[in-house]
C-alpha cells in the first residue's frame with residue numbers, strides 16, 4: 001500500500017544513456033514531489049546501447065545527491081508503471097516544438113488510458129535544448145568529445161561501451 005499523502009512523480013524514459021539534459025530535469029522536478037521515481041524503460045523490442053540494469057546503475061550514480069530520487073526499470077506502459085508505484089504525475093522534458101506533437105499525443109493517450117495520471121512538461125534548460133541520447137551516441141561513435149553532454153561519472157562508461165560495440 002502506498003502512503004496516499006505522499007506526492008510521487010515518475011520520470012519515464014529510455015536514458016540510453018542519461019544526458020545532462022535529463023539530469024537537469026531530474027534535479028528540478030525532484031523538488032516538486034516527495035518522491036521522484038526515474039523509470040528506465042526496458043523495451044525488449046528495441047536494441048539499446050546499454051542494458052536496462054546498466055542504465056539504472058548509471059542514473060543512480062549521478063543522482064546520489066538527490067535523496068528523494070529513486071531509479072528503477074520497468075516494462076510495458078508508463079501509466080501502468082506509474083500506478084504500480086502510486087504516482088499521479090508523469091514528468092517529461094520539452095526541448096523544442098519538434099518534441100511537442102509526439103509528447104502531446106503521448107500525454108493525451110496516457111490520460112485517456114489513465115485519467116488519474118497527469119503529465120507535466122518541464123522546458124529544458126537552454127544549455128541542453130539540442131541534446132539527445134542518440135546524438136550523444138553518434139558523436140561518441142565517431143570519437144567526438146561528449147564531455148559537455150553527459151555527466152562526468154558516466155563518461156568513461158559511454159566511451160568504453162561504444163568502443164566495445166565498434167569492435168564487434
Ligand code: PNS
Nearest residue numbers: 012013014015041076077078106109110
Ligand atoms: O526517452 P524516451 O525514449 O523519449 O522515452 C519515451 C517513453 C519511455 C516515455 C515512452 O516511449 C513510453 O512511455 N514507453 C512505454 C510504453 C508506453 O507507455 N507508451 C506510450 C503510450 S502513449
